[in-house]
Amino acid sequence: MTSIVELRGIDKSFAGFAALKDVSFDVRAGEVHALLGENGAGKSTLIRIIAGVHAPDRGEIRIGGEVVRLSSPRDARRRGIATVYQELLLFPELTVAENIFIGKAPRGRWGRIDWAAMRAKARALLEELDSRDLDVDAKVGGLSVASRQRVEIAKALSQDPRVLVMDEPTTSLAEGDVARLMSIVRRLRERGVGIVYVSHRLAEIFALADRVTVLRDGACIGTRPVAEVTEATLVSMMVGRSIDQLFPKVDAPRGRTLLETRNLSHRRAVRDVSLSVREGEILGIAGLVGSGRTELALTLFGITPATSGEIRVDGKPVVIDGPRAARDLGIAYIPEDRGLQGLIRTQTLRENVALPVLDRISWATIVDRRSEEKRAREAIDRLGIRARGTEQIARQLSGGNQQKVVVAKWLGTEPRILIMDEPTRGIDVGAKAEIHALMGRLAQQGLGIIMISSELPEVLGMADRVLVMSGGRIVAAFDRAEATPDAVGAAMTRVGESRDVA
Amino acid sequence: MDAAAATPAPKSGRLARIFAAYGQELVVLGALLALMAFSGAVNARFLSENNLNSIFSGNAYVAVAAIGMSMVIIAGHIDVSVGSLIGVLATISGTLAVRGYPIWVAWLAAIVVGIAIEAVNGVLVAYARIPAIVVTLGMLSILKGGLISATSGAWITNLPPGFLLAQFRFLGILSPVWFAAVLTVLAALWMRYTALGRSIYAVGGNPDAARAAGIQTKPTVVFVFALHGFFAGIAAILFASQLQVIQSTVPPNLELNVITASVIGGVSILGGTGTVIGSTLAAVLFAAIGSSLIFVNVSAYWLKAVLGLMILATVLADMARRRRAV
């Protein structure tokens, strides 16, 4: 059976970081081809190349057997490739029908929009998606996330595509909606559409996909028919065998409890979380996207303060109502979104490093420049940051070095509890190893580290204990010895009550 | 002024849905009727034909200008120069008429120059990426200074009778009222039912998504500003022809009135939503407020403060509504 879209030998790098290396991938008509891999494996980059957003540095793309160059997303759309991204591109103030046909509404005379035709076509599309209950005249802003996603799918379908790429479609969906989505995908398959289904939920892949391709660290590990694999094979393909080599785990002496929470909640994002971290301990928090891990971190750090429950530092109950309060208690947070939350990219390394401790390096609010300069220099030396000097603008540094600046910045606050959210995302292997080594050193110095990561190997390799979150709750806890990829992976998809793991 | 449209529309009932979609406009209409009833009760002369005529027709040009302004705000921008622009266009138009040019040339000039100047604004905003507030703030002083320098404060008198568009009557009603009503309806239909009209909402609501959907955002922005210039031109002609003379200055805070009319009429200052019908109603509401202050014996000097409070109240309500919807 010939492929509709085929990619061969694709290379793609961003600012020196190789996102894809010699990847080949193809989609056939009437199949669901799952694309599997951890965060940072290259899935996003690959689908963006298929969607025409990026052009590959090397390799060729064939559509219907012919070699093509996709010049833009519009070009890809015209050739029959439709994409549904995780971030929905909808207009909340416009109706469902308008959103579906935005930019390509059926016209009547005088270029007027033929509203009747548009609404009828919209209804027909929704019916194909078994979504007759969606009112085509409703404003999209008032719809649930699942409904909005269906509008986005209908929008993709309105182009009559031959290939539909779906990027993590079920991350924000509840159980019932997931089932509905899967039946929609099956319908599309029956129509002969080729579907690229990006996901890291193994259960769905087994339920839906015909073939599966696993990416790891930008390389294609293999493409197999789903019938020929088991969860274990897939996980081992995703994780690889060299866990020990990548993460030199150094044992650190465990001290007293630094941080404890009891029934900690923030609205509905964090529910009833009870945990504890000790000196010298690395507590890993695993879970799927949307499971509430970052929300938990933001609550501990005071960005979204707790609405109920208790936090204790050094055994004493505390209230954390903002980042300043958290810092004063010795808690530091290395955020998930480095560019937006972690650094001020237009400012210098020196200014960034000084920002959280300005009040500590100033006399009567006048900033002590020499102290600031010293700190910046120390940061460069201590973490091995490759920069031209303390005055270099943050945005010019590579991803790995930017992350080091963020870490240095927070280490400067002399924290005792360090929360790291996806600490090595989007970083080259060398810098990754350096950060892992740093974590080990910090643990040895007596810090308690909470590490949130979507990379199972990282969690399994570094953590002394692993907590698994799902739906805002902690649903499982493992000691280092018990934490196997299967056990942890299985727990991530579990929905249930909170486990008390303090 | 708080719209009851804070809660999402229930699935049932077309009436409920219309109310939710047009809540703000209905509130303005309600306020207008209430105000008229109240003022009429306090002082019957408020409801005299003369006064009502002066309220509606004397301020219709504000409503016309607000049509264009609403479009600009819906597209996600703003124009604080419209007051001076109308002054300039009125002067150009009147001067041409007085100098003996055919009336239609004088009228056309106002419209064409209006389109041209606003198109320049649009280009600076869309292509040079200068924020609209800055562009139009600069344009405001260029126009204001230019106007006074050119006219040296002199009034234009001896306007030929054929020029005085605002004093014509059709079916007994003064033409400005017709212009405001007809243009409002046409504009509302255009924005609701044509692709280009809808794309203005798209560009203002979510520029990235608009671009991803293939809408040419930059030319659309320039077009919206140009269209706004068109309405400003018509408003200028109506303003110019209200009396036998054209004063050398426009009424102070004309731009504020126009922006306020749009905002209170339901156009969210954050872009992406609102209708021109609301802005027209709101413009009439202000005229009525201004007039009623006099009849109810409150000093007219408080009018601006009232306007300011109304904008503030509406914007706060709008922010509150958005936060609840999230």
Add this chain to the structure above:
Amino acid sequence: MAPSLRRFLRHETILAVLVVVALVVLAAQSERFFTADNLLNQGRLMAEVGLVALTMTFVIVTGGIDLSVGSILGLSAILVGVFWKNVGLALPVAMVLAVGSGGLAGLVNGLIITRFRVPPLIATLATLALYRGLAEGISQSRSVRGYPEWFYALGQRDAAGVPVQVWILLLAVVVSSAILGLTTFGRATYAVGANETAARFSGVAVDRTRLLIYTASGLMAGLAAVIFVSRVSTTRSDMGTGLELDVITAVVLGGTSIFGGKGTIVGTVLGLALIQALRSGLSLAGVKGDGTIVVIGLVLIGAILVSNVFGRDGDG
């Protein structure tokens, strides 16, 4: 050379060069120009706009804008007269209260922006109307005159040969320059403008910073009002109309980015000087006041156009 130093040199130096050029041209135009008397007089005229431009620099660096400064000036001006003549307070007290009212007006701006999350553009556009409206309503278009002699010393006399308000302006320049460039508050200001989220995540008190800045903007407008009244010997409700244009132009011309995160007091001062030189030159050339605002408007648009075009390449 350190990138930030290089950046500094690019904009502010060009500006300084322009100012020098302008001064030379003006001196050539008229011998009266380069006299101490005239220069000091220019300083006197610059004072009100200058004071407000200093705090406006902070506002724009945080990525915001304050369109209501002119209206706050007008309101404070009226209140001087009201507190003194109508309420019967001693003039010094009235002056202090008027400046305080300016601060209060600024505080209200700040609260609307931080508490209610209204974009600064809209919030200050609304208060521009509200405060001016209050000024008009309270004054009922009557003006207050007949202030005691000593009051005029503020706006019209000299101290040690230099106009009083120029001393005030100089002091304000030094203080604000120190605050923006040297203190933690200044760092917070830059951080909020460059990346509010990262600033928040780094423990910067974002809302409090904004609140203080808008309050200061109002206070400065109040102070400028008192000086203005003293200079023109009367109070009218239309005072300060159009102030925001001059102030914003000076700040933007001085190199402060309208998008926030960049800007210096030195730049604003140079921008002010350039605008004053422009005005001066135009009036010497016989252009009336209205002609000059045309030029100011062009300068405003031109300054941002140029910075947008050149800002893309080479940011250090």
